Amino acid sequence: MKPIFLFLLLFTSFFVAQGQQKQLHVKGRVLDFSSREPLPGAIVIMLNAKDSTMHSNTAAAVSGDFTIAAQHGGQYKLKVQFMGYETFTQAINYQDTTTIVQLGDIFMNMKNVTLAGVEIVQQRPPMVVKKDTVEYNAGSFKTQPNALLEELLKKMPGLKLEADGSLTYNGEPIPELMLDGRPLFSDDPKTATKNLPADIVDRIQIIDKQSRDNELSGVSGKKVKALNIVLKADRRKGVYGNVNAAGGNDERYLVGMNLNRFNGPQQIMLNGTMGNVPPGGASMAGQLKTKNLGFTYNSDVTKKLRVNASYNFSKNEMLMQRSNNREYFSVDSTKYNRSNSQNLNQTEAHRFGARFEYTIDSTQMLIWSPSVSYNRTNTNTLNNFEISSVTNTMRNKGLDNTTNESTTPNVNMNLMYRKKFAKKGRSLNTMLTFGNNSSDRIGYLNSARLLKDSLNNDVADTTRQQNLSDNKGQTLGVRVTYVEPVGNGRFLEASYGYNRNLMRNVKNTFNWDTLKGGYTGFVDSLSNSFKNTTSFQNVGLNFRTNRLKYNYVFGLNMQVNDLQSLDRTKDSTSHQRTVNFAPMATFDYTFAGNKQLYMSYNGQTQQPTLQQLQPVVDRSNSLYIVTGNPNLRPSFTHNMNINLSAFNPATMRGFNLGVNGTTTMNKIVNKSFFDENGVQYSMPENLSGAYNVSAFLSNNLFLKKIKASLSFATALSYSNDVSFLNSEKNLTKNMSVTETVNFNFNYKELLELGVAGSVGYNSAKSSLTKAANNNYLSATGQLNFTVHLPGKIHIGSASTYSYTAGRSQGYDLNNAIVNGYIYKNFFKNNMAELRFTAYDIFNQNVSLTRNVYENYIDDVRTDVMQRYFMLAVIIHINKFGGGAPKKAAMPTSIK
Numbered sequence: 001m002k003p004i005f006l007f008l009l010l011f012t013s014f015f016v017a018q019g020q021q022k023q024l025h026v027k028g029r030v031l032d033f034s035s036r037e038p039l040p041g042a043i044v045i046m047l048n049a050k051d052s053t054m055h056s057n058t059a060a061a062v063s064g065d066f067t068i069a070a071q072h073g074g075q076y077k078l079k080v081q082f083m084g085y086e087t088f089t090q091a092i093n094y095q096d097t098t099t100i101v102q103l104g105d106i107f108m109n110m111k112n113v114t115l116a117g118v119e120i121v122q123q124r125p126p127m128v129v130k131k132d133t134v135e136y137n138a139g140s141f142k143t144q145p146n147a148l149l150e151e152l153l154k155k156m157p158g159l160k161l162e163a164d165g166s167l168t169y170n171g172e173p174i175p176e177l178m179l180d181g182r183p184l185f186s187d188d189p190k191t192a193t194k195n196l197p198a199d200i201v202d203r204i205q206i207i208d209k210q211s212r213d214n215e216l217s218g219v220s221g222k223k224v225k226a227l228n229i230v231l232k233a234d235r236r237k238g239v240y241g242n243v244n245a246a247g248g249n250d251e252r253y254l255v256g257m258n259l260n261r262f263n264g265p266q267q268i269m270l271n272g273t274m275g276n277v278p279p280g281g282a283s284m285a286g287q288l289k290t291k292n293l294g295f296t297y298n299s300d301v302t303k304k305l306r307v308n309a310s311y312n313f314s315k316n317e318m319l320m321q322r323s324n325n326r327e328y329f330s331v332d333s334t335k336y337n338r339s340n341s342q343n344l345n346q347t348e349a350h351r352f353g354a355r356f357e358y359t360i361d362s363t364q365m366l367i368w369s370p371s372v373s374y375n376r377t378n379t380n381t382l383n384n385f386e387i388s389s390v391t392n393t394m395r396n397k398g399l400d401n402t403t404n405e406s407t408t409p410n411v412n413m414n415l416m417y418r419k420k421f422a423k424k425g426r427s428l429n430t431m432l433t434f435g436n437n438s439s440d441r442i443g444y445l446n447s448a449r450l451l452k453d454s455l456n457n458d459v460a461d462t463t464r465q466q467n468l469s470d471n472k473g474q475t476l477g478v479r480v481t482y483v484e485p486v487g488n489g490r491f492l493e494a495s496y497g498y499n500r501n502l503m504r505n506v507k508n509t510f511n512w513d514t515l516k517g518g519y520t521g522f523v524d525s526l527s528n529s530f531k532n533t534t535s536f537q538n539v540g541l542n543f544r545t546n547r548l549k550y551n552y553v554f555g556l557n558m559q560v561n562d563l564q565s566l567d568r569t570k571d572s573t574s575h576q577r578t579v580n581f582a583p584m585a586t587f588d589y590t591f592a593g594n595k596q597l598y599m600s601y602n603g604q605t606q607q608p609t610l611q612q613l614q615p616v617v618d619r620s621n622s623l624y625i626v627t628g629n630p631n632l633r634p635s636f637t638h639n640m641n642i643n644l645s646a647f648n649p650a651t652m653r654g655f656n657l658g659v660n661g662t663t664t665m666n667k668i669v670n671k672s673f674f675d676e677n678g679v680q681y682s683m684p685e686n687l688s689g690a691y692n693v694s695a696f697l698s699n700n701l702f703l704k705k706i707k708a709s710l711s712f713a714t715a716l717s718y719s720n721d722v723s724f725l726n727s728e729k730n731l732t733k734n735m736s737v738t739e740t741v742n743f744n745f746n747y748k749e750l751l752e753l754g755v756a757g758s759v760g761y762n763s764a765k766s767s768l769t770k771a772a773n774n775n776y777l778s779a780t781g782q783l784n785f786t787v788h789l790p791g792k793i794h795i796g797s798a799s800t801y802s803y804t805a806g807r808s809q810g811y812d813l814n815n816a817i818v819n820g821y822i823y824k825n826f827f828k829n830n831m832a833e834l835r836f837t838a839y840d841i842f843n844q845n846v847s848l849t850r851n852v853y854e855n856y857i858d859d860v861r862t863d864v865m866q867r868y869f870m871l872a873v874i875i876h877i878n879k880f881g882g883g884a885p886k887k888a889a890m891p892t893s894i895k
Contacts, residue, residue, distance in 0.1 A: 025099065029066070039085070042108070043082070136156045149229070165193065174226065246872035252277050269296040288318055312351045339385035347377045369413060374410075441467070479496070495538070501532075505614070509522075540557040550588060552588070565613065604636070612632055615628050634666065635664055640661045667722060669687050714737075774857060
C-alpha cells in the first residue's frame with residue numbers, strides 16, 4: 001500500500017501548493033451595442049501587455065457572460081472579438097489586493113460597411129480553447145465537395161482517426177459522441193464519421209466531462225473526452241446522404257444507402273448495406289456476405305419529452321481459413337501444435353434501444369432507457385491438428401469437427417429519477433435497473449484422434465457428443481446518490497447501491513449410442529445444474545471541490561459481495577462472502593496558457609465469472625479441458641494515472657504526456673498442465689504480484705508556412721505478469737517500445753498528402769524457461785494522397801508497408817499493399833460520382849499475427865481477400881431548407 005499513500009501525499013501537496021497561488025479573475029458580459037442582446041461565443045483573449053502574447057482565452061456563454069483567469073501581479077490587456085463586429089481592447093488595471101476585476105457590460109459595435117456590393121468576411125480563429133473544451137472552426141479546414149466527416153477530422157491538429165475507426169485526441173481515446181450537444185445513440189464513431197457530410201459541420205468540440213454513467217448516477221469519477229459535432233444553422237433542416245452501387249471481378253458487389261433527414265431538433269437516419277466486400281472496400285480476412293439495416297430517430301416530441309430510439313438488423317456470414325503455429329511452454333519441455341482450420345460463422349441479430357427523457361419541471365427529470373436484442377448464431381469449425389515434442393515427435397494428431405447453434409434473447413432497462421433542490425448544488429439521483437438475459441445452445445463434437453501410449457504405440461480415440469445448455473439470468477438493482485453542498489464549491493456525495501443477480505445454468509452432455517442410433521448416453525461427469533445468487537452492495541462517500549482553476553475528489557467505497565451457489569446435480573450448497581474497500585482520488589488543475597494536469601487513483605474489484613466458479617469439466621475443446629474453481633476469490637486492482645497536456649491555439653501546437661501504473665492482488669489466472677499427448681488441462685487460480693507501468697507522449701505541430709501538421713508519439717510499457725507453467729508459478733517480464741510519426745499536407749485545392757510510419761520492439765522473458773523468451777520487431781509505413789485535376793477528376797492511392805522480424809518461420813511480414821482509385825464528379829453540385837478502385841494492386845496482402853499468452857505463443861496466418869477491382873456509382877443527396885450554405889469563415893478580405 002506504500003505507493004498508494006505516496007501518491008496521495010503527492011496529490012495533496014500539489015493541491016495545497018497550487019491552491020496558495022494568488023489568482024486574478026476578470027469578469028464581464030459581451031453585448032450588441034444596438035440591440036443590447038448577448039453575443040454568445042464571443043472570443044475573449046487575455047494578452048500579456050509587454051509583448052501581446054496570449055496568456056489565456058475563453059468564449060462567452062449563452063448569456064454573454066465570461067470569466068477569464070490570470071496570475072496575480074502581471075500586466076495584461078483584454079481583447080474581445082466576434083464575427084462582424086469591431087474588436088474591443090482594454091487594459092486591465094487592478095490593485096495589489098484585487099482578486100476580481102468586474103468589467104461589467106462590454107458593448108460591441110458592428111463594422112460599418114457602406115460600399116455597395118462589398119462584403120466583409122470576418123476572421124474566425126481556427127481553434128478556441130475554453131476551460132474544458134477545445135473548439136475547431138470547421139471552415140478553417142478545407143475539404144472537397146461531398147467529403148465525409150472523417151476527412152474533416154483528419155485535418156484537425158491533435159485529432160486522429162485510428163485504423164479501426166476509433167477517435168483519439170492527443171493520444172487519449174474519445175469514447176462518447178454528441179450531435180449539437182445531445183448524445184448520439186451509438187458511440188461507434190463510424191456512425192457519424194462515415195455518414196455525416198463535412199460541409200454541414202460548423203464546429204467540432206473536444207470536451208472533458210464526466211462519463212454518462214457518472215452523470216446518471218450523480219457520482220464523480222474520472223473524466224472522459226467527448227466529441228461534439230455542432231451543425232451549421234442553415235444545415236439543421238434538410239435531407240442529405242447518398243445511394244451507391246458497386247460491382248467488381250470475382251462476382252464482388254456492394255450496394256448501400258445512407259439517408260438523413262434533419263428538421264431542427266428532429267433527426268431521422270436510415271442506412272443499409274448488402275454485399276460480399278466490407279463497407280468502404282479495402283481488404284479483410286475471410287470471405288464475407290453481409291446485410292445490415294439501421295434506423296435512428298431523435299426528436300423533441302414535446303417541450304418536456306425527448307425520444308432517442310434506434311433499431312439495427314444484421315445478417316452476416318463469414319468463412320475463415322487459417323493456419324496456426326502454437327508453441328507451448330512448460331518448465332522442462334516445449335510442445336508444438338500446428339493446425340489448419342476452417343470456420344463458418346453465421347449470425348443474425350436484432351437490436352432495439354431507446355432513451356426517453358421527460359422533464360417534469362425545472363428541478364425534476366425522468367430518464368427511461370430500455371433495450372431489447374435477439375441474436376442467433378450458427379458456427380461450424382473443422383480443425384486438423386498435430387501436436388509434437390521439441391524433437392518433432394508426433395504425440396497427438398486428429399480432426400475435430402464442432403458445431404454450435406445458439407439463441408440469446410435479452411431485455412434490459414433502467415429508470416433514473418433526478419431531483420435538484422432549492423439549495424444550489426443539492427441533488428438526489430435514484431436509478432433502478434432490470435435485466436432478463438438468457439441463452440440456449442446445442443453443440444456437437446466429433447473428434448477422431450491418433451495418440452501415442454506409454455510404449456509409443458499408436459492408439460485411436462474417437463469422441464461423438466452432444467451438449468445442451470440452458471442459461472437464464474435475472475438482474476435487479478437500485479442505486480441512490482445524494483449530493484449536499486458544504487461550502488463554497490465543496491460537495492459531499494453519498495451513495496448506496498444494491499444489485500441482485502440470479503443465474504440458472506443447466507448443461508447436459510450425451511454420447512452417441514451406435515445401437516440406438518442417437519445421443520442417448522447421458523454423461524453425468526460432463527453435466528451439471530446450478531442455481532447461483534449473487535448480491536452486491538456498495539456504500540460510498542466522496543468529497544468534491546470545484547474551483548475555477550482546479551477541482552478534486554477523494555472518497556472511499558465499501559463493497560460487500562455475497563455468492564450462494566446451489567449444485568443441484570450433487571445436492572450441495574456453497575457460500576462465499578467478500579468485503580473490499582476501494583479508495584479513489586482525482587485532481588484536475590488548469591494552468592495558464594492552456595496547460596492541464598490530471599491525476600487519479602482508484603481501486604477496483606473484479607468478481608470471478610460463473611463459469612470460473614463452477615467445479616464442472618468443459619470438454620467442448622478436445623485439446624483444452626477446463627474445470628471451474630469454487631474457491632476463487634475476487635481480484636483487486638490499484639490504478640494510478642498522471643496526465644499532463646498543453647495546447648497553444650495561436651500556433652496550434654500541443655502535447656500530451658500520460659503515465660499509468662497498475663498492480664493486482666489475487667489476479668485470476670489459469671493454472672495449466674499438459675499430459676503426455678499435449679492435451680492442456682486448466683483451472684483458474686488466484687495469484688498476486690502482477691503489475692504494469694506505461695507511458696505515452698505525443699507532440700502535435702502545425703507548420704503554418706506550408707499549412708501542414710506533424711505529430712510524433714512515443715509509447716513505453718513494462719509489465720511483470722504472473723502465471724503458471726505446469727502448475728509452477730512463473731513471472732513474465734514484458735517490455736515494448738513504439739515510435740510513431742504522422743505528416744499531413746494540403747497544397748491549395750490540388751493535393752492532399754498523408755505520410756505515417758511506426759517502429760515497435762517487443763521483448764518477453766520468462767523466469768522458468770528460456771524457451772518462452774521472445775523478441776520481435778515490427779514496422780509499418782503508410783502513404784496516402786489525392787490529386788484533384790481539372791474537369792472534376794480526382795486520382796489517388798492508399799498504400800501500406802508492413803515488416804516484422806523474430807516470429808516463427810514463415811510468419812514474418814515483408815509486404816506492401818497498394819490501393820489506387822480514380823473518380824469523377826458529374827452534374828450540378830457534384831451530385832453524381834463514378835469511381836474505379838483497385839485493391840492490393842501487387843497482390844501482396846497477407847494476414848500474419850502474433851499473440852502472446854500466459855504459457856504459449858501463437859503465430860496465425862489467415863486467408864485474406866487479395867487483388868480485386870470495383871466500379872461504383874454514387875448519387876449524393878444534398879437538399880436543405882435553410883437556403884444556400886454560408887461562406888466559410890476566412891481571413892478578413894474585401895470581395
